[in-house]
Amino acid sequence: MSLILDVQDMTMDFGGLRAVNNVSISMEQNEIIALIGPNGAGKTTFFNCVTGVYTPTRGGISIQPPGGDRESIKGLKPSRITEKGLARTFQNIRLFPNMTVIENVMIGRHTQLKSGVLGAILRGPRTRAEERKVLEDSYEILKKLNLGHHVNDLARNLPYGAQRRLEIARALATEPFLLLLDEPAAGMNPQETRTLEALIRKIRDTEKVSIFLIEHDMSLVMSLSERIYVMDYGKLIAMGTPQEVKNDPEVIKAYLGEEVSA
Amino acid sequence: MTLQQIKKTALVSLWFVFLTFPIMVIRVNTITQTITWRWHNMAFIALGTFFGGLLWRLALDRKPASARQAKQPEVLTEDPDVTDVKAESGIARRLGILRVKVAQKRTRRSLIALAVFSALLFPHLSSLYQTNIMITALIYVMLALGLNIVIGLGNMLHLGYIAFFAVGAYTYGLMHQYLGLGFWAALPVAAVLSTLAGILLALPVLRLRGDYLAIVTLGFAEIVRILLNNARNLTGGPAGISGIPRPSFFGMTMNLYQVSIYIYYIVLAAVVLTVFVVWRFENSRIGRALVAMGEDDIAAEAMGVDISRVKLTAFALGSLWAGIGGVIFASRTAFINPASFTVWQSIIVLSCVVLGGMGSIPGVIIGALGLILIPEYLRAFSDYRMLVFGAILVTMMVFRPGGLIQKRRRAYTFHVEEQK
Incomplete structure (x- = not known):
C-alpha cells in the first residue's frame, strides 16, 4: 500500500527555537491517525508545516493522492496545497464570521471552480451553471453534516458545536483526500465528543477521506485512531497502536512526569 | 429610565x-x-x-x-435564485429614519427603476448649478463604489485611493496637452493606466494588512501628489494643466448648459456601469473569496483561495473606477492641479464608504450623495460644517457602526427544503 502522506525528517526552527525536531510521520490511505502530546510539543507547528503556513527548515513532505503520482508539497503556498487535496481545520475556530453558513462552504468550493472576474461580470451560461452547481453542492455538504437548517445564518451566530462542524464541512468542500483536524473536540462536552467521533468515522467511510487529527481528548483519540504518534518538546517519542502508546513509558513520562529516583 | x-x-x-x-x-x-x-x-x-x-x-x-x-434569520423568498434581504435595524424602525424594507425582488426592481428614472430627468428639472453639483456627487459615488471593493469587501484599509483618481485625471490632461487626444480616446487609456497603477501599488503591499497597509497606501498617494507637484516640466507643477476640453459629441458644438447635461449623462452611465460591475463582482466566486479574505485571510488561504491574486484583483478593479472618474473630473473642471488630489479627498471618499455602510452598494451610494450634497446645500452654515460633520460621525459610530445601510448577506432558499 502506498503512503498518501510521507513526512521525512522534518525540522522547523523559529530563530533559536526548534519547534519540530526531525519528525517523520507517514500515513496510508483510509487511515485515521492521531498526533498527541503535551501543550507546546509542536503538534500545531507540524500541521502548519504540512499545510504550507510555514516552510520547514529541513526535511521533506510528499503526498500521493489516491490514483495520482507522488509529489513534494514542501514550500508550496497553503492555497496550492489545499488544491492538491489536503484540507484542514483550526484549533481556534477560524470561520468567516460575517458570512452565512452556506457561503462559508462555498468558499471551500473555490478551488473546484473556474470562473474569473470577466466571467462574473458577463455572467454567461457557464458561470450561471457553475454558481447553481456550487450552491447545490454546498447545500448537500451542509445536510451531510446536519447543518441544513442553518443555511442562511451568519457563521458567528452558530452554537459552538455547530461552528466546529461547519469548519469540517468547509474543509470537506475542497474535496480533500486527507483531512487534518486540529483539536476538533476542544471545548466540547462528552456528549458532543461522542457525536463528533461518529461523524469523523462516517466521513472516513463514506467520503473515502483519510483523517489526521491532533487531539487532547484521550478517550476520543484512543477509540478513534488506528495509529498514534506522540510528540514532546518537538521530538517524536513514540508511535503505535493506541494500546502500545498507552503503555509506553516515554509517553507516561511526558504526560505525568517521572518519579524522582536516586 | x-x-x-x-x-x-x-x-x-x-x-x-x-x-x-x-x-x-x-x-x-x-x-x-x-x-x-x-x-x-x-x-x-x-x-x-x-x-x-x-x-x-x-x-x-x-x-x-x-x-x-x-x-434573527431573514425572510426568505420563494425565488430559488438569490435575493438580497435587507432588514431595517431596530433603531431605525423606532426612530423612523429609514423604512426601506426591500425583501421582494419586485419592490427592489421598481425602486431601482424609480431611482434611474428620476436620475435621468434630473438635469432637465433643475438648474445648471444643481446639475454641476450632482456631477461632482456622482463622481464621488463612483469613487466610493470603487473604494468599496477594497475596503468594504476586502476589508483592507486603503487611504491612498485618490491617487488613482489623479492618475485618471492627469492621463487625460497630459494626453490632451502633448498628443491632442480627446475625451473618448483618453478614457480607455486612463482606465488601463489606473488599473496598472492599482496593481503596481498592490504588489509591494501583498503581505501587509491593517495599519501597515493604511500607512503604505497613504504614502503612495502622497508620492503621486508630490510627484505631480514637482515634475514641472511635464505636469506644470502646482500651476496644473488648464484648457482641458469637454467631451465631444460627434463634433457638435454645445453651450455650457448643454455640455453640463452631456457630462451629467456620461457620469450617470459610468455610475450605472460601476454599480452593475460591482454588484456582479461581489456575488461571484472571486468576490466571495475577497470577502472571505477580508474576514480571515489565513482561513481563506487554507480553503484554497490564492490571497495574492484576489488582492491584486481587488486593487486593480477598485482603481479602475477611480481612473474613469478622474477623466470625467478633468473634463468637467477643465483644469486640474495637484491640490485637487490631497489626502483629505481620500478621507472624504473613505468616509462615504464607512458612513454609507461598508460593502453595501445602496449604502455607499447614499453615503457619497449625502456627504457631497449636504455640505453644498449647507453653504450658509459653512462655519459650522466641520462641527456638524464631526457630530454626525460620532453619532453614527455609536448608533450605527455598520453604516447607514448595513450589508446583509444573501439568503438562499432550496426547493428541496420546502418539500419537507
Whole structure:
C-alpha cells in the first residue's frame, strides 16, 4: 500500500527555537491517525508545516493522492496545497464570521471552480451553471453534516458545536483526500465528543477521506485512531497502536512526569 | 429610565456646566476691565445637556434590543435564485429614519427603476448649478463604489485611493496637452493606466494588512501628489494643466448648459456601469473569496483561495473606477492641479464608504450623495460644517457602526427544503 502522506525528517526552527525536531510521520490511505502530546510539543507547528503556513527548515513532505503520482508539497503556498487535496481545520475556530453558513462552504468550493472576474461580470451560461452547481453542492455538504437548517445564518451566530462542524464541512468542500483536524473536540462536552467521533468515522467511510487529527481528548483519540504518534518538546517519542502508546513509558513520562529516583 | 440613570445624567450635565463655565458664563471686557456674569447661559447649558443626555441614554437603551432583533434569520423568498434581504435595524424602525424594507425582488426592481428614472430627468428639472453639483456627487459615488471593493469587501484599509483618481485625471490632461487626444480616446487609456497603477501599488503591499497597509497606501498617494507637484516640466507643477476640453459629441458644438447635461449623462452611465460591475463582482466566486479574505485571510488561504491574486484583483478593479472618474473630473473642471488630489479627498471618499455602510452598494451610494450634497446645500452654515460633520460621525459610530445601510448577506432558499 502506498503512503498518501510521507513526512521525512522534518525540522522547523523559529530563530533559536526548534519547534519540530526531525519528525517523520507517514500515513496510508483510509487511515485515521492521531498526533498527541503535551501543550507546546509542536503538534500545531507540524500541521502548519504540512499545510504550507510555514516552510520547514529541513526535511521533506510528499503526498500521493489516491490514483495520482507522488509529489513534494514542501514550500508550496497553503492555497496550492489545499488544491492538491489536503484540507484542514483550526484549533481556534477560524470561520468567516460575517458570512452565512452556506457561503462559508462555498468558499471551500473555490478551488473546484473556474470562473474569473470577466466571467462574473458577463455572467454567461457557464458561470450561471457553475454558481447553481456550487450552491447545490454546498447545500448537500451542509445536510451531510446536519447543518441544513442553518443555511442562511451568519457563521458567528452558530452554537459552538455547530461552528466546529461547519469548519469540517468547509474543509470537506475542497474535496480533500486527507483531512487534518486540529483539536476538533476542544471545548466540547462528552456528549458532543461522542457525536463528533461518529461523524469523523462516517466521513472516513463514506467520503473515502483519510483523517489526521491532533487531539487532547484521550478517550476520543484512543477509540478513534488506528495509529498514534506522540510528540514532546518537538521530538517524536513514540508511535503505535493506541494500546502500545498507552503503555509506553516515554509517553507516561511526558504526560505525568517521572518519579524522582536516586 | 431608572432613577439612577437620571442621577447620572444630572451629574454629566453638572460636569458640563463646570467645564463650560469659563467660556459661557464669564465674559471679561478688556477695555472697560469689567467682568460680566452671564448666569442665564449656565441655566441653558444645564437644561440642554440634561435633556440631551436623557435622550442619548434612551437611545442607547434601545440599541441592544434592536441588535438582537436584527440577528434573527431573514425572510426568505420563494425565488430559488438569490435575493438580497435587507432588514431595517431596530433603531431605525423606532426612530423612523429609514423604512426601506426591500425583501421582494419586485419592490427592489421598481425602486431601482424609480431611482434611474428620476436620475435621468434630473438635469432637465433643475438648474445648471444643481446639475454641476450632482456631477461632482456622482463622481464621488463612483469613487466610493470603487473604494468599496477594497475596503468594504476586502476589508483592507486603503487611504491612498485618490491617487488613482489623479492618475485618471492627469492621463487625460497630459494626453490632451502633448498628443491632442480627446475625451473618448483618453478614457480607455486612463482606465488601463489606473488599473496598472492599482496593481503596481498592490504588489509591494501583498503581505501587509491593517495599519501597515493604511500607512503604505497613504504614502503612495502622497508620492503621486508630490510627484505631480514637482515634475514641472511635464505636469506644470502646482500651476496644473488648464484648457482641458469637454467631451465631444460627434463634433457638435454645445453651450455650457448643454455640455453640463452631456457630462451629467456620461457620469450617470459610468455610475450605472460601476454599480452593475460591482454588484456582479461581489456575488461571484472571486468576490466571495475577497470577502472571505477580508474576514480571515489565513482561513481563506487554507480553503484554497490564492490571497495574492484576489488582492491584486481587488486593487486593480477598485482603481479602475477611480481612473474613469478622474477623466470625467478633468473634463468637467477643465483644469486640474495637484491640490485637487490631497489626502483629505481620500478621507472624504473613505468616509462615504464607512458612513454609507461598508460593502453595501445602496449604502455607499447614499453615503457619497449625502456627504457631497449636504455640505453644498449647507453653504450658509459653512462655519459650522466641520462641527456638524464631526457630530454626525460620532453619532453614527455609536448608533450605527455598520453604516447607514448595513450589508446583509444573501439568503438562499432550496426547493428541496420546502418539500419537507
